[in-house]
Amino acid sequence: MRRLLTRGAVIVACMAVLATVIGQEPKEEEGTKDVKAFMRTKLVHSQRVLEGLTLEDFDAIARHAQQMALLSQDASWNVLETQEYYERSADFRRSVQELKLAAQKKNLDGAALAYMGVTLKCIECHRYLRQVQHVEAPAP
Ligand code: HEC
Incomplete structure (x- = not known):
């Protein structure tokens, strides 16, 4: 049931992404596309958090x-x-949890700070991904 709800939320978020993102790469394997669409929903939720922070909508x-x-x-x-991916995922989850707790306590400063923590985790994991891809890429 919870999984179903998650899937529903993902689908809704995907639709939101499709509505806002321009210029999707047309030629991609289905699997890769699914993961990207799934991953992109993070961006939507993080933008919604920023909106919530500016409007003080806890x-x-x-x-x-x-x-x-x-x-x-x-x-x-x-x-x-x-x-490393496992640890970075755990770090991300911890930051997201802090953000949620601060919001539940209606602590705007705490939530703003936690949001920065979440954003740093986005950037750090993506930097790690680029490093890994760089290592795995075939020699030119
Ligand atoms: C623990 C690792 C990790 C964290 C943390 C993480 N991501 Fe990602 N993200 C991935 C992976 C893996 C992919 C899919 C593979 C890829 O695109 O290289 C991805 C893909 C994406 C994509 C799609 C990229 C594309 O090429 O279309 C976006 C956008 C994105 N992430 C945004 C975010 C945002 C925003 C956050 C923070 C709220 C975040 N990510 C946090 C691992 C992470």
Whole structure:
């Protein structure tokens, strides 16, 4: 049931992404596209959190933090099976949890700070992904 709800949320979020993102790459394998679409929903939720922070809408902040936590627990999240990816995912989940707790306590400063923590985790994991891809890429 919870999984169903998650899937529903992902689909809704995907539709939102499709509505806002221009210029999707047309030629991609289905699998890759699915993961990308799934992963892109993080961006939507993080934008919704920022919206919530600016409007002081704590319910929205907590809701979208929760959605990010659920995404990170989905099987589709496990793109890499390295220790580092696992740790970065755990760090991300911790930050998202902090964000949700601050929102539930209606602590705007705490939520703003936690949001920065979440954003840093986005950037750090993506930097790691680029490093891994760089290593794996065939020599020119
Ligand atoms: C623990 C690692 C990790 C964290 C943390 C993480 N991501 Fe990702 N993200 C991935 C992986 C893996 C992919 C899919 C593979 C790829 O695109 O290289 C991805 C893909 C994406 C994509 C799609 C990229 C594309 O090429 O279309 C976006 C956008 C994105 N992430 C945004 C975010 C945002 C925003 C956050 C923070 C709220 C975040 N990510 C946090 C691992 C992570």
